[in-house]
Amino acid sequence: MPERADITYFGAGPALLPTDVLETAAASLVNFNGTGLGLAEHSHRSQLASNIVNEAKKDLATYLDVPDDYDILFMQGGGSGEFSATVYNLVAVWVERRKQRILKDLGVEDNKQLPENVIKELQKAVDEELKIDYLVTGSWSLKASQEAARLIGPEHVNVAADAREVNGGKFGKIPEESTWKLSKNPAMVYYCDNETVDGVEFPRFPAVLAPKGVDEPIVVADMSSNILSRRVPIKNFSVIFFGAQKNLGSTGVTVVVIKKSLLPPTVANAEPSLVRKLGIPNGPIVLQYSTIAKNNSLYNTLSIFDVFIAGQVLKKSLNTFPNKVDGQQALSEKKANLIYAALDAHPESYKVVPDKSVRSRMNICFRVTHLESGIDDSEKTFLEGSVGVGLTGLKGHRSVGGIRASNYNSISLEGAEKLAKYIEEFAAKPRK
Structure with a gap:
């Protein structure tokens, strides 16, 4: 039988983990820091758990140079869960912003009981203007666009680019930016930075999506399989999400890096009755970014053991690479x-x-x-x-x-x- 040292494992995920990190984690499962309990047994409400979360957030921010106006959330549900979460959260942000604009245009104060003319204008905006843009360059971005269509209806989903159209019906290229058919003021523009199935990676941040001031696009990127492997222009993104099981740690934790300006309450959690009236999806509370941020990622029972492993990987990376x-x-x-x-x-x-x-x-x-x-x-x-x-x-x-x-x-x-x-x-x- 081969020993661990005899094997180089190139699996796509769950991926290989550093042996010394696994050895530290294994010891922590039996007795963590002399507490007499294993880490998987400690309460997620304990100060110990909060310390592990805070330290991992700090080290990730240091390694990637995450600006202070961004928050880091530890969630569950994997990348597939984030296909839904981004729709739930950013459609709600779009509706909230559109509501505020309508209130200003009509000279109406914001209160819980919105006049019917405001609701009517907001419904018209949702029906006629709400769009989510997807750059489909591989299997995962395709699944993301399909999930959005399932949640809010295909009429609100705009496939701004489909790589199969320039590659004989198969994935393997990224269409030229000049050919992308981006919507005007979409709720978000989504792309997968690295497609694990098809071996396609964006060589750089798309220039056409660069911030443009007040009306800058809300750009969302799935970086599950290449995060921590190259410098990321964080300021160009509104949301970055990634499962831990490729470059960060073990299966079970999903990380979201999000602009804090997107976290205040929106119609999704402040006015759920309006959400129902407008016919837009209001997702599970465990996928609500503002709720998770408010509770420092500990709203529900987070796997602290998996966060600990991610934190150990980050510490190893920081020690290995002085230039991060x-x-x-x-x-x-x-x-x-x-x-x-x-x-x-x-x-x-x-x-x-x-x-x-x-x-x-x-x-x-x-x-x-x-x-x-x-x-x-x-x-x-x-x-x-x-x-x-x-x-x-x-x-x-x-x-x-x-x-x-x-x-x-x-x-x-x-x-x-x-x-x-x-x-x-x-x-x-x-x-x-």
């Missing part, structure tokens, strides 16, 4: 370049799936064409051989097949070098 995320970015790019170079050196044996301009540093997706008997046999042989040399978790997503090497932060440079070497050696074998 910039150091990790340099390493991530070096590892990805090594693997892509090995693939590109053998076009007769491998085909990288996404276009070169949008290749993901985190999820390297490719097909193996080495054997004359066909791709399926070639990839089966490739995977069998990789396990034999301690490289595991390389099978592609079930929906697309192929090979996928997930090059998350926990993959060492030596692990990336080992994979690049195997890619070279497999290509050098005689074709059958």
Whole structure:
């Protein structure tokens, strides 16, 4: 049986965790800091739990240089839960802002009992103007747009860009920004910064979404699979969310970085009867950002153990890279370049799936064409051989097949070098 040190695991998630972090976490499960109780047994209402949450928030803000006018929330429900949460919360923000504009235009004071003419104007605005924009560049952004259509109706969802339209019906490119059909003043513009299934990553923040002053777009990004791997222009975003299980920690915690200006009560929690009258969705309270922020992420029973693991990963990263995320970015790019170079050196044996301009540093997706008997046999042989040399978790997503090497932060440079070497050696074998 192989030992942990013998394996380099390239699975897409839950991802590899640093061994020393796991050892610290394992000890804390039995007796945390001499309390006689394991960390999973301590109350989330305890000062101990609050300290763990606050320390993890502080370290994440330090590592990513999160500005003071943003809050950090620890939630549950994963990225899929945030597909819904962003709709619930930001549609409510849009309606609240639209209500305030109507009140100003009509010269009416804001109070609990809105006049019928205000409600009528607000209903008209919802029916005719409410839009959420989605940039669909892969499987996860597609699922996000579909969830929005389910919650508020397809008439309110605008797919501003669909990568399949410029890539023969498949994902693998990002359409030129000049072709995006963005709405006027949408409730939000959503995109997935890195698509794990399709190996597509935005090379940079889209220029067309840059802040423009008073009417700046509300930009939401799913960074579940590339957060902590490169510098993020936080100020350009209104909301960033990410599941912990790729680069931050273990499954069970979802992080939201949000502008504090979006947190005051909106019609969703201040006027639920108006929400019902307008026909917009009012989601579960555990997905309500203002409620979670008000309770410092401890409104309901948060998994403090998983927050602790995330905090330990952050401390390790801060100790490893004096220049914080910039150091990790340099390493991530070096590892990805090594693997892509090995693939590109053998076009007769491998085909990288996404276009070169949008290749993901985190999820390297490719097909193996080495054997004359066909791709399926070639990839089966490739995977069998990789396990034999301690490289595991390389099978592609079930929906697309192929090979996928997930090059998350926990993959060492030596692990990336080992994979690049195997890619070279497999290509050098005689074709059958």
